[in-house]
Amino acid sequence: MASLLMQTPQLPKAEGRIDAIDLARGTAIALMIVSHAVSGLLGIRNVPDWGMVPVHFLTKxxxxxxILVFGIALAVAFLSHTQDEDWPRRRLKLWLRALEVWFWYKVLVVVEMLPFNAPSDIVDTLMYRNYAIWVEILGFYAVALLWVPLLLPLWARAPLWSRVAIIIALVGLSAWLQTLTFGGNNLLKAFLVDHEDYYAWGQISRAPLVLVGLLIGEAVLRCYFDAKRRWQLVGTLLGVGLLMVAAFFVMAAIKGDVDAAMMAVAQNAGKHPPELMFMLYSLGGALALLALALAGGALAAKALLPLTLVGTDALKAFIFHIVAIFLVLRFLLEGEGAYTYPQALGVGGLLILGAALWIVVTRWMAARR
Known part of the structure; x- marks a missing residue:
């Protein structure tokens, strides 16, 4: 055990693209698209109880x-190169990606707010005097892509005990910072550790998930291409995930109302800022889905090709569904409130397929330029 805790990352090069990571990312985006289609076109308050649970309970x-897959992908694609001579070039690539994501974040803020917000409100949001709702996850990634490249070389040399300690310390720091008022600067608090009045994703409060993703990414590199070790990893992730989900239900039962706890999670209670019950369920389910994607591997990725395609270009899929929902359906076609719940779900499903098709078409066009 002592030798394990002193281990620095063991990072063999990936033997080709790991389709299971694309499948896991695509699954996350697909669930997000369904959630955004319903909340953007119908409004979460108008969803019938039978739709909140199980549909929106599962989208959590x-x-x-x-965020886990974000960390995993960074580990697989970049962590093993941090000691190479070309690391500055790769680091610059990540920073340029941050600029690209930040640009589209700002564009999509306008797209999201255009239907029902005054120009002054849009400008305030663009200038970080307020936050949007549906596109704020993109703002989180834009900033995270600035600090993660600075962390990766240190992470690649750090023993396991220190990497685990950093994750635990950040969880503790985030919980402590939540008790502070930040001098009344709620926007800064939202940026760092979430705030209940804003749908922003705190850099410190979400950093532990990114770092857990780095740990899992290291394990994927070491285990994925060896059948026995791969199934050990799948079993570990699935077991931990199911234990966390079970803990959620046990704690809900102890509090006396499991149905109310499920409904609360479906309605995003405990998401901003992150609370124990929400994170037990959300992270536990995420680990279970990740395990299933790794278990299915290339076969599952091929069988669920639309999800895998969406996962190969997350930014393009994100842009597609936000433009379709908020610019086309809500603004141009004045579709807010015009859909029943089943219709909004159907729109979400079509947008998943549409995003996959858009990725295929744009790649085909680029290849023929």
């Missing part, structure tokens, strides 16, 4: 899975 796996 999305955010945790998305």
């Amino acid at each position: 796996f999305s955010s945790s899975l998305f």
Whole structure:
């Protein structure tokens, strides 16, 4: 055990693209698209109880899975190169990606707010004097892509005990910072550790998920291409995930109302800022879905090709569904409130397929330029 805790990351090069990661990312985006289609076109308050649970109860796996896969992908694609001579070039690539994501975040803020917000409100949001709702996860990634490249070389040399300690310390720091008022600067608090009045994703409060993703990414590199070790990893992730979900239900039963706890999670209670019950369920489900994607591997990725395609270009899929929902359906076609709940779900499903098709078409066009 002592030798394990002193281990620095063991990072063999990936033997080709790991389709299971694309499938996991695509699953997270698909759940997000369904959630955004319903909340953007119908409004979460208008969803019938039978739709909140189970549909929107299950979509709560999305955010945790998305951030986990963000860390996993960074580990697989970049962590093993941090000591190479070309690391500055790769680091610059990540920073340029941050700029690209930040640009589209700002564009999509306008798209999201255009139907029902005054220009002054849009400008305030663009200038970080307020936050949007549906596109704020993109703002989180834009900033995270600035600090993660600075962390990766240190992470690649750090023993396991220190990496685990950093994750635990950040969880503790986030919980402590939640008790502070930040001098009344709620926008800064939302940016760092979430705030209940804003739908922003705190950099410190969500950093532990990114770092857990780095740990899992290391394990994927070491285990995925060895059948025995891969199934050990799948079993571990699935077991931990199911234990966390079970803990959610046990704690809900102790409090006396499991149905109310499920409904609360479906309605995003405990998501901003992250609370124990929400994170037990969301992260537990995310780990279980990740395990299933790794178990299915290339076969599952091929069988669920639309999800895998969406996962290969998350930014393009995100842009597509936000533009379709908020610019086309809500603004141009004045569709807010015009859909029943089943119709909004159907729109979400079509948008998943549409995003996959858009990725295929744009790649085909790029290849023929």
